[in-house]
Amino acid sequence: MVLILSQSLMAGAQGAPKSFADLADRISPSVVNITTSTTVAGRTGPQGIVPEGSPFEDFFREFQDRNGGGGDRPRRSSALGSGFVISEDGFVVTNNHVIDGADEIQVEFFEGFELPAELVGTDPNTDIALLKVSADVPLKFVNFGDSDTARVGDWVMAMGNPLGQGFSVSAGIVSARNRALSGTYDDYIQTDAAINRGNSGGPLFNMAGDVIGVNTAILSPNGGSIGIGFSMASNVVVRVVNQLKEFGETRRGWLGVRIQDVTDDVAEAMGLETVAGALVTDVPDGPAKDAGMEAGDVITSFDGREVEDTRGLVRQVGNTEVGKTVRVVVLREGATETLRVTLGRREEAEGTMPAAQDDPQAEEDPAELEILGMTLSPVTEAVREDLNLDDTVKGLVVVSVDEASEAFEKGLRENDVITEAGQSAVLSLGDLQDRIDDAEEAGRKSLLLLVRRGGDPRFVALSLGD
Template identity: 65%
Template structure:
């Protein structure tokens, strides 16, 4: 009886509920949760990583494996590897040489890569290094279909190649997106033929934009999605199924993926592909100047508000010379687009049309000036240009004067020959250099020829000293020098605080 009463008391201690209070509390909680969720990024609201399966089905049929073959020379006669009889390496070398074929006999070599179709009539994109030197290019689709491809054109500068296959039915294809529309941290997907394993998918995020490896037109997207040998030439997709990069290279001490891969930006590739498709070659705009970046010291020496733009160090015969561009000009904008550095200018000019007339804003003598330049063709200019080779010969000793830690002498005919300066009519040669001077610290060397000081020509040390003193009197902390080294011009800013 006592145990039964205890149970009744326990139940009676549970408070009674008003249904209206419960409903109000639930509604308030739901409203608060809705406010929190609405403040999250769209993908965070799903509470899960994206599912790439549908994306693979959407674009996979347009991605291809590429097999190339070429005939290479067999081993020539002459000394062959020598190994002791009975050595474990004996069988290895015999098998290797058998595969090489008899002495002097050519053999066929194969290589693997990836690519993707960009039009229903059979145009494909891959890397130039995938098909370079090939005499046969075979394309394999995901369903096993194989077609022979024709090479339409290549651009070694950006490592892009355009191929074409013929097929009775329209082919599945993918389109290029705009890589500039994306941000670091967004999801991307790699598809291709890594290590010859066939159709394969890997995913990751955009790690960085604007990476440069070694080319003038480099604009790589860095990603941690796995890219390995064989992925070269394959697509880097965004979540909408657009190609925003062409997988090209990896950074790795082992030869395999360590999460640092590079895809050439679609913003570069689309222009290259359009030219290859129309002309079978690239036709880049050419301004016709040598340029260098502007650093803080140079900007201060010129009274330029900020260290940006591309400073002109030489104006050979060409479009820029015809338009009135001068050595010492700083190009601030090209065709209405602001220029931050030399790399940006090179890329923008290269994307411009040959024969197009553009406006170029330059900074000259403390003011800006607009010039109109009709662009030439870079490929034509490069073919005609033979850069002179430098000379390591130590210049002959000439009468010198010392200033700012440098021993300077006028440029003589003998020095001109030794220093590869046949086209330099004046200037001062650095004969000796104090290793602890500002001049040495900034990178000047023995044998450099100083042709301009504060953008004025100099032919003797007296003129040099006069210009330095004038800069000091004007309160400048540094002066701008134009030097020539191995035939190449370059501006440098030299600090002038303190005596001679």
């Protein structure tokens, strides 16, 4: 009796619900099953069954035709998923991968009726799609909650159409927050509420009945639920949905820089007091360049918010209105500068390659030098032609790398091009030696190199030794 009582008191203290039934009754009418239909082109013959030209080819073609499997006829392929209604006039949220490529989309409601849906817009970056159905009566809907208030350990409930079994409910807790899977704008809530195939696009509810996530993915070795599911956070979804409603597409802010995280060795090489911010590796033509940003700047604040790392900055910029002028604080050569940047649109800039930096004309210097675990040589016209480098790329080419060196360990390889050292251009082997001497005189233990490979720049800090 004592044990039972203590367990009961503990459950009450933790806020465990006695039942999820009332909540399920209230929100079920707003959750929908989604069925898609897609036309798949048929094969022109019995390929894969008999070799082309075989005497049995006609026999198998006739056999397929008699059994309704004419290889050259288009086939209809269907898929199942979940979704939820967010307004009485029929807007429905689901996953992009549920409806991707669909010719027809049918939405089945909890009460048993079905309606055809039109696609309003999609965002592959967050795997969100917005649909619209037309009904004769106002539809029951659910509201989005604030996903930032969800805490690890909070109870949550998932609803959807797992494995095509129809409307189904599962419950669990928030297992983790701010998970990143593979996307630039990922912000997933991890939950142990059972999520299976067919749950994609369905809602994850808090105990107030508000949607705090859209069930999107599972981690599983066998395709079934093992208690590791991921829901895209509602605060990300709301911004996407609002833009899809207004524009039929997303419009994310674009700063126009390439960046990397500030690591311990990079911070030491640059003389930074804290390991935080986003290190600018390249500034192609765009908003940041127009505002005076430079490679080697460390972005510490964006639009009044501190920048912890590159992932945080990308999300901050993407969530900011296109055309807005923001204050960006950078560290440059030990001093703080504030730049005013008018953001462009990310979608318009996608696929734009950053321009190489313009450096002064390099002098011919055919000698090689073994230093910092590498054999280096100036970028000559012959090297430029051999490596197919742009005319504006100047610096030192890596001829070879000692596999036992720190340079090799940190990813430097043959044919990489070093364009800067100590945040200054290097056009000759003498320039690099000068940068090393300057760093040693300043008491630095490492030297920051800007390395380009295939046009992609990144900073690498190498120890200078004792």
